Structure formats: structure tokens, C-alpha cells
Amino acid sequence: MSAVLKRNNVKIFGRGKQPMLFAHGYGCDQNMWRLITPAFEDRYKIVLFDHVGHGQSDATAFDQVKYGSLSGYADDVLAICRELDLKDVIFVGHSVSAMIGILAAIKEPEQFDRLVLIGPSPRYINDGDYVGGFKQEDIEGLLDFLDSNHLGWSSTMAPVIMGNPDRPELGEELTNSFCRTDPEIAKHFARVTFLSDNRADLPMVRTKALILQCSQDAIAPEAVGRHMHENLPGSAFVQLKATGHCPNLSAPEETIAAMEAFLRDPAPVKAVA
DSSP states (O other), X not given: OOHHHHHTTOEEEOSOSSXXXXXXXXXXXXXXXXXXXXXXXXXXXXXXXXXXXXXXXXXXXXXXXXXXXXXXXXXHHHXXXXXXXXXXXXXXXXXXXHHHHHHHHHHOGGGEEEEEEESOOSBSBOBTTBOOXXXXXXXXXXXXXXXXXHHHHHHHHHHHHHOOTTOHHHHHHHHHHHHXXXXXXXXXXXXXXXXXXXXXXXXXXXXXXXXXXXXXXXXXXXXXXXXXXXXSTTOEEEEEEEESSOHHHHOHHHHHHHHHHHHHOOOOOXXXX
């Protein structure tokens, strides 16, 4: 196995030719896609991976400078594409990985056919008329809590992020995933994620994109998804009935249906003056 594939614990399966590359969100790993991939593996080449410091990735590859911005994670996505000679990639990114996919598509647009962005947010902090869902002091408080008590933060925040309080097993799964993540890498990635501002990048995307917006999402509220849609050229927007921030776990059937409809649509991305 090459260094790139080992670093990100890349797994490949499926019986199709066109690659579908899945990128997990903060504190998770590729296992979070297990309810989604069966619907596509007959028609696509499924490519799963773990961000460095998550899942079964090589944590020794973590570099604070490289991963000091989301751009470093986007470079990993592109390295995987080059290593496997992937073309016309359908990129499926959850949460922060939605923005990582956007950055990758801006850097090398020829690699990508479509983007599926689940619960994306270009900025989590409110700024003037922009509603990101959090005040600056709220984010600083969350990060300070994480710095002082990784396990406590995980057990407190995971159920909030997941939502669906009537299904506590979902929150428990996310809590366990957060707790398995290397604490120092988790703290670093959290700051990179929650302090990022990629709003200016949105108009530069030329890849056709689907925005899947959950209802009652505590991390990426509807106003964020609407902002994404208004500023991402040629994007499609779907408001899911699913609640919380992780429809890949809480509502896989609805998520799959929205993805299927988007992939059937032959319309090209709109030109932007």
C-alpha cells in the first residue's frame, strides 16, 4: 500500500467505474457512511478514507502547519485522487468536509464531476448580516471547554450535534467516535474548523453542487445553507425533513433519495459572469 493510501486508511470497493469519494466530518471516520454506500456500490467505485488523526489513519502524519487550515485537508483529498487516478469524481462531504471538498474542487476542478455537500457551513460565527449560528464568544467557550476536557466536551456536544433526542443511540455513537479521536488533533482540528471563514471561496466553484440542509441543525442552521446556495454558482438546494446535523446516520433513506435525484439531473453547472 502506498504512503498516501496508508496515511488516510483508504478503502475501495464497488462495481462501477465512476468514483464516489466520501469524506467524513469532524471527530468521525469512514464508518459514518456505512448506511449510505450500499445504495451506490453497484453503480460506482466507492472510495472511503479517514482524515489524518481520525479512524485508522496514520496519526504520525499529522502536521500542525499543513493542517493549520482546511486547505491542507483538501490537499489530502487531491493526493488520494492522483494516487488512484480518479477522474470525474463525485465528492460527498459531510459538515467540515463539505468545505474541504469545495477547496479541492477550486484547486483542481478537472478532477470533479459533482459535489454533494451535507450540512455545509462556510463560517460558523455570525458576522454582521451573516448568520452562522454562533457568536464569537460561544465558539471560544466551546473551544476552551474542549481544551480543558476532551471527553467531557465529547459527551456534552455530540448529542447536541446529532439531535434526535428520541434516538439516544445516535448521540452515543457520535460521542464514542469523538472520544476515540486523538485529543490533541481533535483540539487543533476544532479550532481550524470553527474559526474558518470560506465565504469568499464559494463564488469560485465551477463544479455542480448539491446542498443538503437538515432541519433543526444546531451546527449549520438553515440560514447558512441558504447563504451557501445563494453564493455557490449553479448549486441545488434541498431542505431535508431530517433533523440534527448527521442525516447520513439519522435519515439515510432520505439522504440517499436526495443524492439519487441530483445524480440523475443532467443539467450542467450554470455559467457565472
